[in-house]
Amino acid sequence: MADSKALERRGYSLGDTLGEGSYGKIKSAYSSKWKTHVAIKIINKRKVPALILDKFLPRELEIAASLKHRNILQIFEIIEERRGKVYVVTELCEGGDLMDLIMSRGALAEEPCRRLFRQLCHAVRYLHDRDLVHRDLKCENLLLDKDHNLRVADFGFSRRLAYEAGRVVLSETFCGSGVYAAPEVLQNVPYDPKASDVWSTGVVLYIMLFALMPYDDSNLMNMVRTQLAHYVPFPSEASVSPEVRELMAIYVSGIFFVYMST
Known part of the structure; x- marks a missing residue:
């Protein structure tokens, strides 16, 4: 009720709950200001662990609000209340997330995989060109609009790169989910x-193509x-083209890393 009143004053009419987490939830809403349906991430700062509250949450909000790319979730505004609530208003992705799509349809054909993968690469290249990294890319953090165009979301582990003597300062924080993580x-x-x-x-890409995890993370x-x-x-x-097999081999060999990082 308190969330409804606080948001109504700013022109938002809350709708259904789209998801819930340990210290917040996401609700649909209609914005009279933007004249469209939106999603609102409601964060209760009193429930957020100190490390996340002091380090990761401010970084997430600052970075996410600075991004403008067709394949990255658009933030309309961030509202911080004195009583410990943060409201992050974003575009509404009616297609759910990529994992939902794969779970309902199974493995995707190569052509839609190619289109979605291209959109993901465009978004990652946009971030990297600005010395930003996501560090938690996974199917659950890739949302889809009503036309199944991809949006990268959830920048909770993102950070800006730092340099020393012209070299990138390496990360030391374990971020993301095990099955998506690089060996190092x-x-x-x-x-x-x-x-x-x-x-x-x-x-x-592997999960889109085969509806399976590439590795056993048990x-x-x-x-x-x-x-x-x-x-x-x-x-x-599996029945995939030679080009797909070659691309996956390039990935695990590390060659593709050089291309994407230059």
């Missing part, structure tokens, strides 16, 4: 966050050994 992240050694983002896009040490062997476990029944 899983090994808990300093890593190039741009290369880590690129690795995650390869995992997303044993992370075995998973790292498989990754370091530059092995791509194609399903036996």
